[in-house]
Amino acid sequence: MRRNRSRTRAWAVVSLLIGALFASSAWPGAASAADPIKIGFGMALTGGLAANGKAALIAMQLWEADVNKKGGLLGRPVQLVYYDDQTKGATVPGIYTKLLDVDKVHFVVSGYGTNLIAPAMPIVMERKLVFPALFGLANNEKHNYSGYFQIMPAGPRPAIDWTGTYLEVAARQTPKPQTLALVGADAEYPHNALAGIRENAKRLGFKVVYDSTYPPNTVDFTPIVRVIKAQNPDVVFVASYPPDSAGMVLAAHEVGLQPKMFGGGMVGLQFAALLTKLGPKLNGIVNYDFWVPEPTLKFSGIEDFLKRYQAQAEKAGVDPLGHYLPPWAYAYLQVLGQAIEGTKSLDQQKVADYVRTQEHDTIVGKVKFGANGEWATSRVLQVQFQGIETTDIAQFHKAGKRVVVWPEQYKSGKLIYPYSSAMK
């Protein structure tokens, strides 16, 4: 009896294992349609960046549907082939070689984030492929590869141009603020941003009175904010990821930190999750953004895109606003698609040349790349949170809550300065 039971159990394990292997290998990579143009990429669908990665994927699938509805590219349908990179750089080389050598995709585009773009670079360069990339900071700095194009509008000197705008805004106030406190998380983006802002501080004549980083799993930010407050800086620049952005804003209110300007590089203040939780506590913060629903940024197609994105977002459990990453995920495919159409070719070199030399009309406006594949001129926005009275999500769909105060071209309102008078 006992023997029997353990034998059954042994077989149960064996069949479980075989079943698992079978289930995972029998799954076809992607169904093949009639001779489509395949575009491959890895995307963070699990792991730390999955919230954004999933949102980007929705946008990219919308593009795929839109193109195919209009008859595809060069008369052929397009097909996205993608794998989950699990937000792990180590999976990226395998994924891109699989896409290129096994799935035989025609083009590859990048996944989301600096750390996941970087491991794909050598493969792309070896094969001289055109490589539109989605939100990586200075990925091409060391390689200077001519096929690389970054859709994020940081500008030709990414880390410097990005953070510079915040200090430009500060430097234009009277009397000009003098002292600056810097704080950020120990992670890739914040460290890059901090390095950038230090240079800008030197250039614009700010005196750095506090400069420190904290580990990503910090629970309580009040000690940090207190030390900053004790230095009494005029301007505070924070480079943080979503959980710490929330922690910082809450701690700043609790401690009563009131510099003349507060914000800068906080990731997360573009997403509904944090906007609707922090609500009125956001008032007065000046933070970077790439697109907000202000009248100065109503490019053609964006509103329609957002409506369709938002319809799907709820179900997928991703950011219901979709102002941050999704339009850009749509746009970098638009650029690639326009180049394929423009050159009437699938030749990597020709497409890359076209992308580099032409101006592209997308849902995020006109895109023009510079020599190193970054935007020719920076289009990082600084927005100020103004007049938020509730935590209701509907207000963030409308103009007037996130007012563009920089650059001049897209300005939609006046900066309320100093921070304390905008807090109410």
Next chain:
Amino acid sequence: MVWLDLLLNALAAGILLGGFYAAVSLGIALAFGLLDIVNIAHPVFVMLGSYVAYGMNARFGFDPILTGLLFTPVFYALGVLLYRVYYVSFERKGAESLRGLVFFFGVLFIVEVSLLLAFGVDYRMVEARYIGETFQIGPVGIAFRLLVPCVVGVALTGALYLFLSRTFYGRAIQAVAQDSFALRLMGANPFRVKGIAFGLAIATAALAGALLIMIGPVEPAMNREYIGRVFAVAVLGGMGSIGGTLVAAIIVGVAESLTSTFYGPSWGVAVSFGVLLLALAVRPSGLFGR
């Protein structure tokens, strides 16, 4: 003067944080310290508690603490069930704790991914009126967001302490840690007693999770950042000493807070682990070891 101000505030913040760490670590102190069960998955149950608090808050507007209290029986039952599986599969066979450890590693993954599938990867927060409120005692500012978790954490510690020292089953749990033979003399069944203890350990996660989401936003993979910290506290606290756990939690909280304030927050976490390594090397039985 500024320096003194910062010191006082850092101490206060550290103590508040410590109260919260105690709530998160109590389950480990019980399971690992008293029952010798290396439940490395405890932090993931704390996350589960956070998501329950989030769900009840988003859907019905329940206060997170209320949710935490309401769900302790559910978590307790979950703990008892988990202990049954553990007992049947490992403890009864006398298998070494190594396999139990791997088992809990697997449980960690299963719960984490289930949360991921159910709630997605976005950050979640709760709303409560007192979040964001703060008051001032002299130069020291105290945030409700941190005060409430600390008070609840200390209360939980106190309640557990009273339970363990004043009730029959509490004393039985203490006894089972020493010697299950003595327990039989008391007329209690060790299996049952251990089930109760493990159930309680998991039950504390319901409340601890509610506290966690009150302090800041959460996402499913966050539990991993607490694994080291809670074991540090439990070991430092002397393995199963409830009072010791509270003191150790406060030491870790204050150490992190002081390092953040005076040396740079970057090293805060490393410091608490450094304290742990040192404690392990010099005094493996913890500060308040038996």
Next chain:
Amino acid sequence: MSAEAFLDVQGVTKRFGGFQALSAVSLQVRQGERFGLIGPNGSGKTTLINCISGTLRTDGGRIVFADQDITTLPAHRRTRLGIARSFQIPKPFTSMTVLQNLMIPIEYAGRGHRDGVVDEAMGILGLMGLAAKAHVPSAALTQIEMRKLELARAMAARPRLLVSDEAMAGLSSTEVDDILAILFELNQRGITIVMIEHIMRAVMRFSERIAVLDAGEKIAEGGPDEILADKRVEKAYLGE
């Protein structure tokens, strides 16, 4: 210090935190002797033999074995010098067979005879009456067999001094006789034996000399008859 002492324990002291487990215990064992060590529960017997075998470091005092100071030697070095012990609670290598259990000390402690190791191990098992169990996993043994394995494994280290820690606790009286017979046999072959035991009948029958510990101190030493007549020993065992 007695010139003829084979094992010479000189004023050994051991503390655990604030608890004084041994205070300046001295005793001498002669070569070839059968020595008994008794005392009530918690009197420090096991602590003392842990200090002798090297699993615990002493806080004070000296231990000399065969004219060599071994106070700071690690346990495995002492085993190689010829001190072997059995454990009160059997600690077999559970993943190994009975024979493999014996191979460990043969290989590690009794150096320089790689040939015939299996024969040697089988010889010891034969002496212990375990030969039939040689290829059985050690975890599957009965209580008495475990005890015998403990002794067999200690023997495999080729000891000159064997410390037997309560090898008979919980055994029936015929089983006790079994073990005693084995220990006598070993002593016949020239092995000095220190026996820690609760079973008075066995100690008294076996030992030539006996030392008594109480609360970490040696309170008496002498032949079995002297010990039985000693008032302090009686008090230690029976209370006031």
Next chain:
Amino acid sequence: MGARSFGAVALAVVVAGLAVTRVLDNQYYYFAGYVVLQYVVLATAWNILGGYTGYVNFGTPAFFALGAYTAVVLIQSLKAPLAIQLVAGAIISGLLGLALGYLTLRLRGVFFSIATLALAVVLQTMFINWEYTGGARGITLVRPASAPLFGNYVQFLFVVMLGLAVLAVATAWWIERSWIGRGLTAIRDNEEAAECMGVPTLRLKLVATTVSGVLMGLAGAPFPYYVTFVEPTSVFDLNYAVNSLAMPMIGGSTTWIGPVIGAVLLGTAQQIATVTISSALNLLLVGLILVAFVILAPEGIVGLVQRLARRSGERTRRSGV
């Protein structure tokens, strides 16, 4: 398996690997194969300490990362060739292993495991704050385009990792068969009894931790050129700890073949899952398989096969009478 046949198989594996690079040009298989082989090394290394000696190390990422960062430093400062990166990575990681070995003097069982977890966190914090290796920002490394004799550098890396895997498995195989292995098993079964039976426990544990550290460092050293971008969160990934522990557990932790089976099965399954089910289900699968195995088949696949074989053997014997 005897020494001769083991050697023959090892040689055959290496030759086969080299032959593959002559005929197969599809890059994907090298990238995917590299990862599986890397796990063979890590799982085997872990098992020397965890499986043979019974000390559970959660700090695999620390050793792996130390190997990787040693290579980064050498690339940054000297543009040193891969061979030197490997040797240096092995030495530095081995030294950390040695230090860990001394930790076992005071810490047994679970305490040891927690200390290794803490070790990984402290080391990660150090690398986050060390600007020379890129700090938290990470560092981009330009991989040589080609290697002599191989043409493609990735094929070269694949063969290197294959060689390391054979080296690791051969080391485990040798240890298992030698007096060291028997001593380690005695330590795992009962450390106090082992010491009292003449086993120099400290010295053997130092051997185990150092060898384990060396092999993990070797696994990490080629990683910078494999991935070309190194940053702390990716090399200190908890997944290395989970996998290097789960693979021997699933394969069977008492013999050298167990980790190999576990690494090949689980590693391949993960590689396939990455490009198929492409979701959280991948992780869920690992968790479920792990739990199923520790509950139902605690001796791993090797134990399971042995059990089935023994039983069918018994049955034939019985029917023969």
